[in-house]
Amino acid sequence: MVFITDGFADWEASYVTAELNKQGTGFQVQTMAIDKHPKTSMGGLTVLPDYSLKDFPFKLDFAMLIMPGGTGWREEKNHQVKKLVSFCFEHNIPVAAICDATAFLGNYGFLDQNKHTGNSLPYLKEGAPNYRGDENYIEKQSVSDGCLITANGSGALEFSKDILNKLNVLKSKELEEWYALFKNGFIKITGEHIEK
Template sequence: MKNVLVFITDGFADWEASYVTAELNKPGSGYQVKTIAIDSLPKTSMGGLNVIPEYSLQDFSFELPFEMLIIPGGTGWKEEKNQQIKKLVEFCFENDIPVAAICDATTFLGNHGFLNQHKHTGNSLPYLKEEAPNYEGNKNYIDEQSVSDGCLITANGSGAVEFSRDILNKLNVLEGEELREWYELFKKGFIKS
């Protein structure tokens, strides 16, 4: 089984990665989802779910093979302590391991320069400029729900389904017509309005 890491903080937006983690953990996908946090203490999501991280940045072995790092948004990105993930993100970019960030996790990436050389999106360009004072990626900003560019996938906070679609495509879990049908089902439902 190939590992996909999901970075969690206190106040992580549990719904933003829920579509994709459910698909990745299905039998036959070839993937398993593992959680990582700054430490090994339980983290409580915005929805009140308590999660005990499987890995801690304090003792994480960069020898562990993983195929992608998924970073949900949430209220924890305003806390300085969560900026420690920068080291793991740098490792991913240096080793061509895809990083997928949504909502305020894109703001974190923007503030640390990870968006400057890639096409990307976020909650909005004005929001990125205001909340990420070191952001300099204006020329690569695309006003879309989710943007995939090389080893980077970004999405705004209302783009969880598009974000999941782009991750499933990048990891070759679903492709072509099967991916289109999956997206249509979760975007529009069984009953069309």
Template sequence: MKKEVLVFISENFADWESAYICAELNKPETRFIMKTLAVKKNPIKSMGGFTVIPDYSIAEIPTHFHMLILVGGTSWMKRENDDLKQVVDLCVEKGIPVAAICDASTFLADKGYLDDIEHTGNSLPYLEEYAPGYKGSDRFIEKQVVSKEGVITANGTSAVEFAREILKYLQVMQENELEEWYHMFKVGFYK
């Protein structure tokens, strides 16, 4: 049986930030299947104009899932996703890894999840301005993506790096395959 990986989506979510990782994890030969999670089960429109009907609402989250992926979008700054805190708390309690990119990392910072572990985000000044509850500035690392203690954080310009780090964490590919995959999507065929 395949292990579910949940991708949290919200109105005007940044669809490209999860595109690479979802496509790879959802392949038939992996041991994973992607499912979408939202605050409510209403249809959600992405920044790119795709309408998605979530598989789960927060109220009906499955009892077992393998990872939670949070993608950016404009709803984070409007505080429309604050109910997600209960799901992240569940992940912390059960040791389920959480991966967040762009303003989803800002959400984790604001809610205190990044105070005591190394992490990244859009930038340190950005987190300090837009995450009023953030107290982890001494743990901020200026990198595209940081993985520490089951928490993967990335800035909004690193969709490929974000996917690579999740693939590495979940051991989906051998290291040489993963580097070839990364090179293909970061550089392409031609220089």
């Protein structure tokens, strides 16, 4: 489930949604927002949410909540998703947040008990005045700890890699090859060896 807001950062979840939505993965990407009105991304893409938070059936089975960043996280109305995030943590459903979505999580205490990252520690503190997770902050592109995945706004690829690993979509060598392809732009194949 991808939670979107007006002004969501479309590129931050694009690598992973494309992989998850492929035939044979066992997953289907669906979107949710605070209501069913179309949401327009920072890149100008308009998305009609599959679900509204207002009438979301909490009995619905979903594998992960993915929260792209963007300008909408500074708007109080989008903080209604706190109820869904709490539901995920209570039921061990992984939550993956990137960029300003990490500041939202930090402001409501969802980062305090897990290793995590964000755009930077000062940025996180500025955007989340109630944040108290300093000792668990790691300066890294993406951090996966338990049921929480967090990423820096420039770490969309690493974020996607952690999600694909958590959901067992790609593993080990296959995951590393996927990452190398998008990170380096190519994979060298020499004989039976792949040079990254």
